[in-house]
Amino acid sequence: MNTSSPPSTEKPSHLTLENTHMAATRTLLALVRTGAAIAGGGALVTDLLVKGWPRWVVVTLSSAFVVLGYTLMWSALKKGRKLRARLERERPGEEFLFPLREVTVGTVTLQLLIAAVLVLYILG
Secondary structure: OOOOOOOOOOOOOOOOHHHOHHHHHHHHHHHHHHHHHHHHHHHHHHHHHOOOOOHHHHHHHHHHHHHHHHHHHHHHHHHHHHHHHHHHHHOOOOOOOOOHHHHHHHHHHHHHHHHHHHHHHHHO
16 A cells, blocks of 8 residues: 655745756856857957958947947856855855855956957057
8 A cells, every 4th residue: 555645746946046046156257257258259250250341330240249249248247146145044054155245256357458459469
């Protein structure tokens, strides 16, 4: 006689921070990476594809890619800060894979390097 009940097939009505914070962290780090690729790669591709166009057009198009990329990176950092604060509030012992300071320093360094390359490009 089997008295055990079958496993529940009901799905939770909402996802909790407990089972989503690692996925959210990966997504936010991917947004930082994508923003860097858009900022750096977009400016390079613009220069390669629009040969012969006036310099101000190339600089304007490159700047648009940089602004879009930087916006993605900063929005990911901002969202990451909120997620970390929520996790620390709800689950004090839980930690993220990378400390916020490390992610912020890496992102700012990457942005400064991209900006330096673009300034050298514009001056050259």
